[in-house]
Amino acid sequence: MSIRRASVWPMLVWLLCSLPASAASPDPARQAELIRLLRQDCGSCHGMTLKGGLGPALLPATLNEKPAEGLAATIYHGRPGTPMPPWKQFMSEAEAAWLVELLMSGTLK
Ligand code: HEC
Numbered sequence: 001m002s003i004r005r006a007s008v009w010p011m012l013v014w015l016l017c018s019l020p021a022s023a024a025s026p027d028p029a030r031q032a033e034l035i036r037l038l039r040q041d042c043g044s045c046h047g048m049t050l051k052g053g054l055g056p057a058l059l060p061a062t063l064n065e066k067p068a069e070g071l072a073a074t075i076y077h078g079r080p081g082t083p084m085p086p087w088k089q090f091m092s093e094a095e096a097a098w099l100v101e102l103l104m105s106g107t108l109k
Contacts, residue, residue, distance in 0.1 A: 024094050034099060037090065045083065054083060060106040072097040
């Protein structure tokens with residue numbers, strides 16, 4: 001039994017690494033943190049359900065037309081001249097890209 005369990009981990013790691021994700025996914029604990037940030041901090045401008053407020057809606061329907069890299073750059077660097085602040089002190093570029101993927105996927109409930 002213990003031998004079998006030990007062999008599962010390399011498989012899992014291999015699976016995770018070989019996923020065709022364009023952005024490396026943060027680990028689950030960090031994902032939960034980023035989602036909390038999204039709801040609380042981003043939600044204060046984009047609406048608690050991200051349907052828009054001071055900032056535009058961050059729903060798949062409003063984002064899907066736009067290039068993901070541009071959206072990730074908006075999160076990471078902010079948009080000078082608008083209230084959209086930069087988030088680079090709070091997350092990496094890869095994490096900003098992951099947030100965009102999450103927002104575009106529509107899996108966030
Ligand atoms: C202080 C208010 C404020 C906060 C907080 C904020 N945003 Fe924004 N955001 C804006 C505004 C305003 C715009 C529109 C900028 C413009 O006029 O182009 C914007 C634009 C964006 C865009 C581009 C949308 C598009 O359709 O082009 C994305 C993506 C985005 N924000 C994500 C986020 C995320 C993710 C967070 C949290 C990490 C966040 N924002 C926090 C105000 C905010």
